[in-house]
Amino acid sequence: MSDTSNTQDVSDQLGTYLPYLRRFARAMTGSQSSGDSFAAAALEAILIDRSVLEGVDVKTGLFRALYRIWSSAGAPVDEGESGLKARAQRHMSKLTDNSREALLLHTLEGFTFDKIAEIIGIDQGEAEELVEIARREISDAVSGSVMIIEDEAIIAMDLENIISDMGHRVTGVARTREEAVSLGKADKPDLILADIQLADNSSGIDAVNDLMEALGDRPVIFITAFPERLLTGEKHEPAFLISKPYAEDQVISAVSQAMFFSSTETLKS
Structure with a gap:
């Protein structure tokens, strides 16, 4: 297969998975606008540097790119939030780091624990533990x-x-x-x-x-x-x-x- 065909195949896959990346990003942030901004940044990062996809399938690489941007930004809270969103952000600050993201990847997007580990950059056992922690912390809250x-x-x-x-x-x-x-x-x-x-x-x-x-x-x-x-x-x-x-x-x-x-x-x- 030619390089052009490979490039087109990756582009087609990115187009297929993008709506689900946006769904994940919106669920992660609780906001359409914030979620879409993170998803757009992840897609842009991959289009600029395809090395982000090395060693993983396209879907996992796309979500990994998003997670890296999200984590490097420190999961920022918009200034001026009030009401429901402000209360939500206070709730989120009490969760164990990475647990909610791991739970969303597993239950909402159907990633297996080994794929979650690749996305977040941890081992599989840690991924399983994070999902269980998130379930417990959220259900108890x-x-x-x-x-x-x-x-x-x-x-x-x-x-x-x-x-x-x-x-x-x-x-x-x-x-x-x-x-x-x-x-x-x-x-x-x-x-x-x-x-x-x-x-x-x-x-x-x-x-x-x-x-x-x-x-x-x-x-x-x-x-x-x-x-x-x-x-x-x-x-x-x-x-x-x-x-x-x-x-x-x-x-x-x-x-x-x-x-x-x-x-x-x-x-x-």
């Missing part, structure tokens, strides 16, 4: 009420069981935009877990935005079978996004971290 917006009964029941087993209270399950707004106003949730497409063809995104307007800002996790449709960079995007079909571990991680972080940026229609 917060509990609250969760509202589920999901029109598929089996999935809604499964999510309800997972969330209840975590020690959170489920305020109820809504199948439509109208039901969601009514339920949210009747019992204000600390967190909203929402599907995108609802029973009456209404939008879970619209339902969440209605709730934000009525209840104020609160963490949101979107669940969809087509995450790439929401990771375009062309509009406001969710900080927490789970792909269908999901694993229980992904839900547990996202709920714990969204509760912990207490910050989200919602989609605008």
Whole structure:
């Protein structure tokens, strides 16, 4: 294969993985704008110097480039943060170094422990330990009420069981935009877990935005079978996004971290 073909292959892979790098960066920072800035810096670093990818596959190298930039910057906090984001940053400062990043890499992005070790620059045993530390520290830190917006009964029941087993209270399950707004106003949730497409063809995104307007800002996790449709960079995007079909571990991680972080940026229609 020619050098030109190799270059094109790497470029194609970078394009494929970029939306997921942005998802990880947004979940790590709790902010679309900050996350996208880190993701853009990582991509730029690789385009300037491909040696960043040496010894690893393209996806691992891309995430490693992001992590190096993130860690070298000291995980900076924007000046002037207030409210939910300021509280989130205070929470984050109490976590063991690298533990939250390791947990996100494992549960949100599906990296194995050996790949996490390559990304962070530690050994595999340390990677496993960091994930367990993060789970323990985050789950012990917060509990609250969760509202589920999901029109598929089996999935809604499964999510309800997972969330209840975590020690959170489920305020109820809504199948439509109208039901969601009514339920949210009747019992204000600390967190909203929402599907995108609802029973009456209404939008879970619209339902969440209605709730934000009525209840104020609160963490949101979107669940969809087509995450790439929401990771375009062309509009406001969710900080927490789970792909269908999901694993229980992904839900547990996202709920714990969204509760912990207490910050989200919602989609605008």
